[in-house]
């Protein structure tokens with residue numbers, strides 16, 4: 001049987017795309033499930049996010065995710081990753097508000113740097129990245145879909161997706177805004193970002209923030225068939241093309257990382273912003289079903 005991810009934290013499984021029988025030995029590294037991938041035909045790895053209850057980005061979760069992405073990137077067996085959620089409530093609720101509320105500037109600095117690291121790793125990945133979005137995906141949670149090469153969303157009214165930061169009284173960083181503009185265009189981004197819109201599936205497809213909407217039970221199979229299409233292209237040609245298209249956007253963050261951290265830390269440390277985030281968190285707790 002494939003090795004299952006641990007109950008908490010991040011896990012990932014890798015499976016042959018061609019349906020061959022047998023399984024390689026599983027081993028565990030630093031508490032993270034990993035399957036040693038020695039079989040050349042295993043070209044795509046499902047990466048299942050599991051940080052209960054809503055895959056919010058805690059510092060620990062982000063760090064673990066980066067380590068695992070690095071392993072996949074360095075393992076030449078893999079040419080693509082399908083990223084999905086193993087939490088029933090959400091694909092991702094974005095930044096864990098407890099990381100940016102009531103902490104100190106040193107913590108905010110560390111947190112923001114790690115979030116930038118994740119963005120850079122994903123945005124410039126040589127692998128084909130497909131987001132299989134099987135739950136709500138809010139604000140920072142869109143970091144993964146927006147840096148992916150293809151996005152598939154489950155057709156369920158609960159599966160809202162968008163950058164809703166303004167509704168929390170904060171602003172999405174430019175490195176969230178830029179990929180959104182690249183994907184849906186300038187005017188639609190102005191609209192979506194200023195109003196903090198969370199799109200239901202049909203609207204998400206119409207505006208172009210996702211590429212496909214399918215019934216929830218078909219998200220995974222659709223991701224696999226899209227992956228097959230992308231893997232039919234020779235890696236070197238696809239990677240050069242991806243890099244050519246994305247590098248100018250990524251370079252903006254690389255060049256302005258320190259200023260961006262300083263801006264974030266001074267903004268998030270303001271009393272008025274802290275108050276507004278605390279109110280949002282309290283409202284989330286009240287709204288529980």
Ligand SMILES: CCC/C=C/C(=O)SCCNC(=O)CCNC(=O)[C@H](O)C(C)(C)COP(=O)([O-])OP(=O)([O-])OC[C@H]1O[C@@H](n2cnc3c(N)ncnc32)[C@H](O)[C@@H]1OP(=O)([O-])[O-]
Nearest residue numbers: 053056089090093094095096097136138139140284285288
């Ligand atoms: C800085 C600029 C850039 C980025 C910004 C961001 O990403 S800002 C982030 C913007 N993100 C959003 O606006 C999304 C906010 N989240 C939601 O809208 C909903 O939780 C949901 C639709 C994802 C799931 O709905 P559902 O009814 O199925 O589940 P539920 O609602 O009952 O939640 C379960 C538990 O998780 C808790 N919790 C949830 N999110 C967060 C969080 N981000 N953090 C921490 N905790 C969070 C929630 O309080 C509750 O805790 P409790 O009481 O059990 O201790």
